[in-house]
Amino acid sequence: MKRVVLLAALAATTVVAQSAQNRVLRVEGAPRGDLRNGPLTYTGNPVNATVSSLKLKAAQAVVSAPAGQTLAQAEGKRTGVFTGNVLVTRGRLTAKGEKLAYSEATGQGVLSGNPSATFVPEDKSNGDTVSISAGQMSLDVDNNVSTSTGSVRLTNGSQSGRAEKLIFDEDQELAQLTGNPTLTRAAKGNQKELTITGQEVRARTAEKTLYVRGGVKLVQGTLTTTGNAVYYDDKKNVAYVVGNAVSVDSKTKSRLASNILEQRTDIARVREVASFKIPTEQFNLRGEK
16 A cells, blocks of 8 residues: 555656656847846847747747746746737747746746737638737746636627637637626628637637526527527537527517527528537536536
């Protein structure tokens, strides 16, 4: 039993050590400053740095150690502040801003100063680039996840979303929007603009599918449909409103109520359906079951 516990403890220690090593910041160039205690100031055209899978470029970088520790002693606890035309790349993600503050202790790089990001699809011939803007963006080096806060705007082809917070998982191409989220599907041809609101929105950006829950409302032309949750497939032009579903046409004064309603967004038709199960498991964030 003791041997099992010891092996588990060693494995956990190894994971922590690897995580700490992945968070270490490496900056290229010859810095100015106290080489033993810091801070060190790097300037260049641009300054290049790496941390885990992130690649950083900026006009200037300042690396500091906690008070009372040398830079060598503080490895894993240092901070790096990048300023001036900051550019961050990781795989298919590119982010820009005026300042990035990075902490080796947390593995978080916080981008500010009109930050924006783009995420290109794996197959550019069959997908749209995801664009994000916000008041602040935090990039986690332990996983390919970013968190944006403050007047967040996300665009993905003809879809656009607004919220106060966005979590974007680059591996799953999955976005979660909270804080008064609103999704809009732009008008196209005879298809009127569609707006969806609720308490929480989850979007699979490659598949162009949405899962919205919590007092949902769909507005398209004279149609307003409400319910507990909605699953929307943009490619198939169909939405399924589940739970206390009610649809009202302000023009014809018609009203349809059911547990489940299907709304065809291309022809503005609503009908009752016997059954539909929202595939919520497709929208699970990391760690959710």
